[in-house]
Amino acid sequence: MVHPVAVAGFLMAVLPLIATPGASLTLLVQHVTEGGRRRALPVALGTVTGLYVHAALAVAGLSTLVMRSGVAFTTVKLIGAAYLIGLGLWTWRTAAPTPRRSRTRSTDSVYAQALLANVLNPKAAAIYLTLVPQFVTPRHPLPAQILTLATAHALLITLWLTAWTLLLARATRALRGPRFKRMAARATSAVLIALGVRAVVA
Template structure:
């Protein structure tokens, strides 16, 4: 069982990481500006799924194995970097295409956004490093390790959801500006550059 002081300490420690723009924020801005507030839902769910995936790996001890295998960690890091660069390239490409009609903006699109968010987190070395280095600092001996790690992942996911929902509300307040094709194109291209930059940074870190 997770102790209250451990959860509070982890929350404070994770705040700067969450406030740093990353793949989830980039995806949120990109999809909310093109598809409205409902696009925030698959981004949030995908982000939470990715965080729980890292927590599960930490519980299973696989993250520790990667830490002690330079080759395995390099493979994970490069896979994540390649995905972010590829996603950035795809995002840039989509800015040159007209926005699909509302009838095409349905469940298939939501599933695609969800998968993007999951992969952006699962293949993100920064997210992995949190569960390799930061989370163990808040695990209290004598209690269930699995319960504590999953509890901390819940704190992480909840705080991330609050952060992304706050930005969703801010983007919605600027709905008139968001509806302008030029603004969406600029946001899309900025998002593409950020994703590629994150990927290159992950590959060289």
């Protein structure tokens, strides 16, 4: 088991990373603005699933291989960047008004977007390779300790996204209308593209 003090220290270490705007928050803004609070759940579930994927890879040692191999790390980074840029361009295109037909997006699609945005982010994997080792001890089974820290991480990011959901839902009610939603979608697409470009040049 991980000592509660170690869990608290880990959460304090990852909080600034969670608070930094990234793909998960950008997707949340897009989908909550477009479809209301119910769209927040698949975004949060996709993000949390991605965290557990990284935790599982860390346990298996696969993430270590990616981080130690320059070619593997660059490949993952470029795939993730291409996904974010492609998602941003697609979001921009679908922001145009579509008369006579309302755009609906399935929960599975939103979940998949959030999952891929997290899994293809090598910085998310780095959390479990740089921060996690500082809060575990070899005297106890590592899988259980990493799972505990990943669960705490998942709860914290869920709370963060929930707080943003409440703020966004209130703002959306105050600014109803297709023009606001179109502007929000295009702003979201610009952020996604910027995140992808940053990942390439970083």
